[in-house]
Amino acid sequence: MLITIENRNYGSFKYKNSTAYVHYRNSVVAEVPIEGELVPARGKINMTTSVDLKAETMISNPNFMADVTSGSLNMTSTASLHGKVSLLKIFKFPATAFSMCNISFFILTKSIDSKCTSKIKL
Numbered sequence: 001m002l003i004t005i006e007n008r009n010y011g012s013f014k015y016k017n018s019t020a021y022v023h024y025r026n027s028v029v030a031e032v033p034i035e036g037e038l039v040p041a042r043g044k045i046n047m048t049t050s051v052d053l054k055a056e057t058m059i060s061n062p063n064f065m066a067d068v069t070s071g072s073l074n075m076t077s078t079a080s081l082h083g084k085v086s087l088l089k090i091f092k093f094p095a096t097a098f099s100m101c102n103i104s105f106f107i108l109t110k111s112i113d114s115k116c117t118s119k120i121k122l
Helices: 055-059 064-070
Strands: 002-006 012-015 018-024 027-034 037-039 044-048 072-087 091-106 111-121
Touching: 002 037, 012 091, 027 055, 027 072, 037 044, 064 072
Parallel strands: none
Antiparallel strands: 002 044, 012 037, 012 072, 018 027, 018 072, 072 091, 091 111
């Protein structure tokens, strides 16, 4: 899996190792390790990571077959990145970046659509 982390702010953000979670109908179906990194001010980084999907958790959900029949599986992912914001390499503030994505897997076209929102708390 390829993850892009974009920093639109004027301060760099260095975060610690973290874990993102993928949910299917309120059940955690995957844990995604995210290695700590420095995201430069007004920059972005790409990282690759692996995902172990808990297929048995998805299949055991009573709504799974109805979702497959409808042609799409909808999931959400959440992540919290704890770290520090650095301004001008002088001022450092603790910060947490939160991200939530709505992910749709379209079965017939074998395509994926995702829409993400994020915010940072200083």
